[in-house]
Amino acid sequence: xxxxxxxxxxAGLTLIAPPFIxxxxxxxxxLTAILMLSFFSQSYLTLDTTLTLDNYRTALTEPLYRLxxxxxxxxxxxVTLATVILAFPIAYFVSFHVAPSKKSLWIFLITxxxxxxxxxxxxxxxxxxxxxxxLNSSLxxxxxxxxxxxxxxxxxxxxxxxxxxxxxxxxxLPIFVALERIDRPLLEASRDLGxxxxxxxxxxxxxxxxxxxxxxxxxxxxPTIGDYVTPQLVGGPSGLMIANWIQTLFxxxxxxxxxATTAVLAMLIVGVIALVFVFLNRRxxxxxx
Amino acid sequence: MKLNLxxxxxxxxxxxxxxxxxxxxxxxxxxxxxxxxxxxxxGFTTRWFADLTTTPALHGAVLNSLFIxxxxxxxxTCLGICAxxxxxxxxxxxxxxxxxxxxxxxxxPEIIVAVSLLVTLLQLGxxxxxxTVILGHTLICTPFSIAIxxxxxxxxxxxxxxxxxxxxxxxxxTFRLITLPLVxxxxxxxxxxxxxxxxxxxxxxxxxxxxxxxxxxxxxxxLRFPAKLPIVMALGTILVAFxxxxxxxxxxxxxxxxxxxxxxxxxxxx
Amino acid sequence: xxxxxxxxxxxxxxYGTYHALRGITLDIxxxxxxxxxxxxxxxxxxxxxTIAGFEDVSSGxxxxxxxxxARVAANKRPTNMVFQSYAIFPHLSVAENVGFGLRRSSMxxxxxxxxxxxxxxxVGLKGYGTRAAHALSGGQRQRVALARALILxxxxxxxxxxxxxxxxxxxxxxxxxxxxLQRQVGITFILVTHDQEEALIMSDRIAVMFEGEIxxxxxxxxxxxxxxxxxxxxxxxxxxxxxxxxxxQEADIAGLGRAPVTPDQAPSGMPEGTAGAxxxxxxxxILYDGETTTRRxxxxxxxxxxxxxxxxxxxxxxxxxxxxxxxxxxxxxGRPVLDRGTTARIAWDAEALVLFGDT
Ligand SMILES: Nc1ncnc2c1ncn2[C@@H]1O[C@H](COP(=O)(O)OP(=O)(O)OP(=O)(O)O)[C@@H](O)[C@H]1O
Ligand SMILES: [Mg+2]
Numbered sequence: 001x002x003x004x005x006x007x008x009x010x011a012g013l014t015l016i017a018p019p020f021i022x023x024x025x026x027x028x029x030x031l032t033a034i035l036m037l038s039f040f041s042q043s044y045l046t047l048d049t050t051l052t053l054d055n056y057r058t059a060l061t062e063p064l065y066r067l068x069x070x071x072x073x074x075x076x077x078x079v080t081l082a083t084v085i086l087a088f089p090i091a092y093f094v095s096f097h098v099a100p101s102k103k104s105l106w107i108f109l110i111t112x113x114x115x116x117x118x119x120x121x122x123x124x125x126x127x128x129x130x131x132x133x134x135l136n137s138s139l140x141x142x143x144x145x146x147x148x149x150x151x152x153x154x155x156x157x158x159x160x161x162x163x164x165x166x167x168x169x170x171x172x173l174p175i176f177v178a179l180e181r182i183d184r185p186l187l188e189a190s191r192d193l194g195x196x197x198x199x200x201x202x203x204x205x206x207x208x209x210x211x212x213x214x215x216x217x218x219x220x221x222x223p224t225i226g227d228y229v230t231p232q233l234v235g236g237p238s239g240l241m242i243a244n245w246i247q248t249l250f251x252x253x254x255x256x257x258x259x260a261t262t263a264v265l266a267m268l269i270v271g272v273i274a275l276v277f278v279f280l281n282r283r284x285x286x287x288x289x
Numbered sequence: 290m291k292l293n294l295x296x297x298x299x300x301x302x303x304x305x306x307x308x309x310x311x312x313x314x315x316x317x318x319x320x321x322x323x324x325x326x327x328x329x330x331x332g333f334t335t336r337w338f339a340d341l342t343t344t345p346a347l348h349g350a351v352l353n354s355l356f357i358x359x360x361x362x363x364x365x366t367c368l369g370i371c372a373x374x375x376x377x378x379x380x381x382x383x384x385x386x387x388x389x390x391x392x393x394x395x396x397x398p399e400i401i402v403a404v405s406l407l408v409t410l411l412q413l414g415x416x417x418x419x420x421t422v423i424l425g426h427t428l429i430c431t432p433f434s435i436a437i438x439x440x441x442x443x444x445x446x447x448x449x450x451x452x453x454x455x456x457x458x459x460x461x462x463t464f465r466l467i468t469l470p471l472v473x474x475x476x477x478x479x480x481x482x483x484x485x486x487x488x489x490x491x492x493x494x495x496x497x498x499x500x501x502x503x504x505x506x507x508x509x510x511x512l513r514f515p516a517k518l519p520i521v522m523a524l525g526t527i528l529v530a531f532x533x534x535x536x537x538x539x540x541x542x543x544x545x546x547x548x549x550x551x552x553x554x555x556x557x558x559x
Numbered sequence: 560x561x562x563x564x565x566x567x568x569x570x571x572x573x574y575g576t577y578h579a580l581r582g583i584t585l586d587i588x589x590x591x592x593x594x595x596x597x598x599x600x601x602x603x604x605x606x607x608x609t610i611a612g613f614e615d616v617s618s619g620x621x622x623x624x625x626x627x628x629a630r631v632a633a634n635k636r637p638t639n640m641v642f643q644s645y646a647i648f649p650h651l652s653v654a655e656n657v658g659f660g661l662r663r664s665s666m667x668x669x670x671x672x673x674x675x676x677x678x679x680x681x682v683g684l685k686g687y688g689t690r691a692a693h694a695l696s697g698g699q700r701q702r703v704a705l706a707r708a709l710i711l712x713x714x715x716x717x718x719x720x721x722x723x724x725x726x727x728x729x730x731x732x733x734x735x736x737x738x739x740l741q742r743q744v745g746i747t748f749i750l751v752t753h754d755q756e757e758a759l760i761m762s763d764r765i766a767v768m769f770e771g772e773i774x775x776x777x778x779x780x781x782x783x784x785x786x787x788x789x790x791x792x793x794x795x796x797x798x799x800x801x802x803x804x805x806x807x808q809e810a811d812i813a814g815l816g817r818a819p820v821t822p823d824q825a826p827s828g829m830p831e832g833t834a835g836a837x838x839x840x841x842x843x844x845i846l847y848d849g850e851t852t853t854r855r856x857x858x859x860x861x862x863x864x865x866x867x868x869x870x871x872x873x874x875x876x877x878x879x880x881x882x883x884x885x886x887x888x889x890x891x892x893g894r895p896v897l898d899r900g901t902t903a904r905i906a907w908d909a910e911a912l913v914l915f916g917d918t
Contacts, residue, residue: 007615012379016387019368019431023391026428030405037408090304093297108540113308115532118489119505120525123512124311127318127326134314137328168308197293218396226398228492233512243400243492250404250496260408263401274396451613452646454634456660456711470650 031267037260047257055261064245065262069269072241075156075231076224079163083220084213086164087171091212092205094172095179107176114169119229125162126234129153154236162230167223171216178212179205211281218277222270242266315529319522326518337523344520350507354488357419357503361426361487362480368427369434369479370472376435377442388435395432402429403496410497418499425493430483437482441475481539485532563622564589564714564747565610570619572605572771579605581771583619587715587749592741594750594758597768598794603751606768607717610749612636624714639708640717643724645700647692647707653679654688656703660711678706681740698729705740715747722757734760755795759783767791783839785826789915792837798913799884801877803836805829805914812836814877814884815857818909825914835915840887842911845873846904847894854906859884861901871896875903 039051059065094106113121128134129152136148152158182205190200228243235241242262249259318326322334341347375381376388394402406425410417449471453463469476491505498506508524511517563586572580579602587593595603608614610621612633621628623637639660648656658675666674679685682702687695695703701721708716721737722730738761741748752758758765759779766776775787786792789800803812810820815836822829846852862883863874871890874883886905890896897903 008379009381012375012381012384015371015375015379016381016384017371019372019391019435020387022368022431023393023428026406026424027390027393027402030402030409033409033412034401034405086304089297089300093301097294097297104540108536109305110308112533112536113312115485115536116312116529117505117508117525119491119508119512120315120521120528121311123521124314124525127314128311130327132327134328141328165307165311168304222396222398226400228400243398246400246404250407256408259404263404266398267401270396270398446644446646448642448644448646449648451633452640452642452707453648453659454632455611455613455638455640456707457634457663459634467648471648 034260034263037257038264040257040260042255042257045254055258056265058258059261059265065265068240068242068245069265071156072225072243072266073269075159075239075241076163076221076227078160079167079224080217080221082160082164083167083171084175084216087168087216088175088209088213091172091175091179095176107173110172111169114166118166121166122162122230122233125158125165126153129158129161129234153234154239156235156239158234158236159231159239159241162234163224163227166230167220170219170223174215174219175209175212178209178215182208214277214281218274218281221277222274225270226266312529315522315525318519319526321519324516324519326522337519338527340520341523341527347507347524350502350504353419353501354504357422357426357494358484358487360423361430362484364423364427365430365434365483366438366476366479368431369438370476372431372435373438373442376439377445378447392432392435394429395436399429399490399492403493406493407496416499417497419501421497421499422494422503425497426483426487426490429490429493430486433482433486434479437479438472438475441472445471477539477542481535562588564624565749566620566622566625567610568620568622570606570609570621571617572602572609572614573617579771580609580616583771583773585766585773585776587747588764589714589747590745591763592738592748592750592761594752594762594765595768596752596755596758596765596795599753601768602771603753603768604719605771607640607719607749607751610715611638611640611717637714638717639711639713639715640719641701641704641708641721643719643721645704645721645724647695647700647703649693651692652688653684653690653692653695653703656692657688657706657710659707674710678710681709681743682706683736697725698733701725701733705737709740709744709746712744713746715749718748718750720751720753722752723754730757737761759795767794769794784913786837786913787827789835789837789917792913792915797840797885797887798837799840800835800837800915801880801884803834803914805831805834810834810836810912810914812912814859814880815855815907818855818912820909820912820914824910824912827916830914830916835917837913837915838884838907838911840872840885843884843886843905843907845875845886845888845897846906850904852906854908857905857907858902859905861897861899861903864897864899866896873897873903875905877905 038055039053041048041050041052041054090110094103094110098106126133130136131148131150131153133153135152136145139145140148152161186204186208187200190204195203225241226243227241228247231239231241231244235244243266246259246262246266249255249262317330319337320333320335321330322336323331372388372391376384402425406421406428410421415421445468449467450463453467454460458466489505490503491509494503494506495509502510508521511521565585565587567583567585570580570583571578583606595606597603605614609616610623612628612631612635616629623631628636648659651659654672654675657678658671661671661674664671675688676685679688682705684699684702684706687699687703692700692703701724704721718737722733725733734757737748737750750758750761759782762779764776764778765782767774767782769790775782775791777785782791783795786795786798789798792798793800801813801815803810805811805820808819808821809817811817820829846856857877859875859877861873862876865872865874869890871888873886873888875886876883888894
């Protein structure tokens, strides 16, 4: 016999049951399935269900996997860094230098591009960055360059630029929220205690905004490391990432077990990095209290 | 200080240009009378828009996407209401863990959600259809709904409900007369966000869709044919115009709602 | 008691393992203004919410108007509540708020509208019906909450710190009005407050609660003059407690000397041996130079002076004691305010003493 639940606990559990059961059926079961699958192997059209670590061995020894993992990490690391660094001044500007009545208009303006089809936005970057794309033809027209630039499309650079654009609002919003939460008298107190503009920013504003920055980094990092569309459209062979390989394994090469293994490893990497971020945030949040 | 501010303002404007650059190109190429998407421009035409009306496959994809997005929005908002209310109002064993578990899709790359669902559905012998896409989309949208609804339910003063109950209403009529109207802005936002995410989602739909593609899956197919690109541009223009219209309406309603509830506009859409 | 409208017998309430109410036995009479007074966290709100039906009792019985409430939900009880936050529905107008509870009544809409108007008039908000509820001031919200609860003519009106959100002036005004309203409608009011002055001003009877138990239930005067325990005495107003030794009908009080005492002065029973002798600041006075008195006298050193305008409070240390005692003096024309460090002569009366078993 378990503990007797009181009325409140029963009501709460009844209410949480539908989303919980849904998540068990569509999240826990599939994730378990993919974990199982990663220990199977594929021989042509039949699935061999004897458990084996071969897939993991392959994934850890073949250079292709290491290359893809490292490249994915590097690309989404660059994207995260670029997005957050580019976003901070905007969030700061809107929070501190825009009249309160205009703030929601600014946020509105910043979020609008994000609400338009992701696929089309990525494709438009291809149009902008292409061999005879908007950027190259403009620069040539202005006489700045003679030959079209080729290092901006079909490689990792293009992936970074496109993703940094796509995830900009995701970075701005959490930082903005964190900045908005800072009590303005704190800044006055800092001035009063003799700090200048820069000192106040470094010693008060920035530490208090850190939870927002960490959240922004996490929010950008996780979807970008698993992004499929952008590398596929603008990455070229040298810009492909882990998601493209998983897709190829599942749908192209028909090697679901290997695909599952790759997915599990990707999940592990994301999990570890997410934990690091959460841990960082804990620390910053504790400082706040 | 002054200099500082001017720099910031200049940077903000540049940043907005960067954000909007691709979107400004859409109408330019949509009305450009050339099949190649490149400068210089050729001339004005509306024929790409006319072509849109004569593409039945596109219409099917749009309708299918709308059906999926609306179903997803309803489902994930309902699930979100359950979870947010349970989280805000009740304490029960394992609360943190259960809610944390439901929120996991937020930190899971979509490709993983897509392949794991695909593997499971195929294993169970279920055939792929719009409904499998709806299930996948609901899974990833529910955490967003919960996050939005959480703030709506958490700011709801519990004595509001108690007051109505105390005045003789039943649990259900209290919910209908007091709770629902007061969290309505949250429900609408949740619905809109889930709708938009689902409408735009590609990779899960790509893996889980059956014979009828969603709009992004259809678009993905079109992107491979250069001849179809101007039509895609025209479609994109319409989508952008539509979503700006929708967002503006939502923003107006939000402001009205705030004014009606007597609150102060603190900005922030999400 | 036969005329008890609310009757609790040995009511216990647990939150998980936390024992919030520890055996409350209490009868509240029909038509009285009853207050629950106690420090923060003592369980006042819990007790009130138990009566309202928002919390189940863990054990014990609760009768409302003679009926057992064990299986009666809050929406079926003859009680209504005024919440601390007022809980005015922001999406409804003032009239819709006030008339909220009438939705299920059999009245026709004209009668409902009349009832709403009457209720609004009763709380002094005539003509406010069409206002949006969120555009009201704190005092007006409070009135709407009152009207909304009273319109259903409950047997008992429950008020959880209804005045704590108001500023001092408005609070005093509302205290008067609440009292007037209660006399006018004749409904039993149960008021939760942690403000002892408010409880004394408004109530017919007060229950003082500490840690989930009722420490004393009495009229305001009895509570102030004859506190059962030292803790109650010190909680209500200021009580100076000096160590004393009691033998028979005589007490030897540190710093004050010997004095006769009667059993009446020991509400919790006459102690024998070491005891505490309590005396209120206003029961003592400081004699100015040359003033003579027939009262008992003592002397001590003024260590602190608090000037309040109409009153001055002195902290005085008596010989043989360490803790200063507080003496309050009315500031009348011609009487100088003493300085710190002066030695003051003090007059006091033996009848003003209260004896406690604990020191
Ligand atoms: N829902 C609950 N779950 C657990 N403990 C609770 C709950 N409600 C109240 N308590 C605890 O019960 C005790 C009494 O709470 P109650 O709210 O009745 O105090 P109170 O006398 O009204 O105090 P205050 O003057 O601060 O309002 C407190 O220690 C509180 O922490
Ligand atoms: Mg309380």
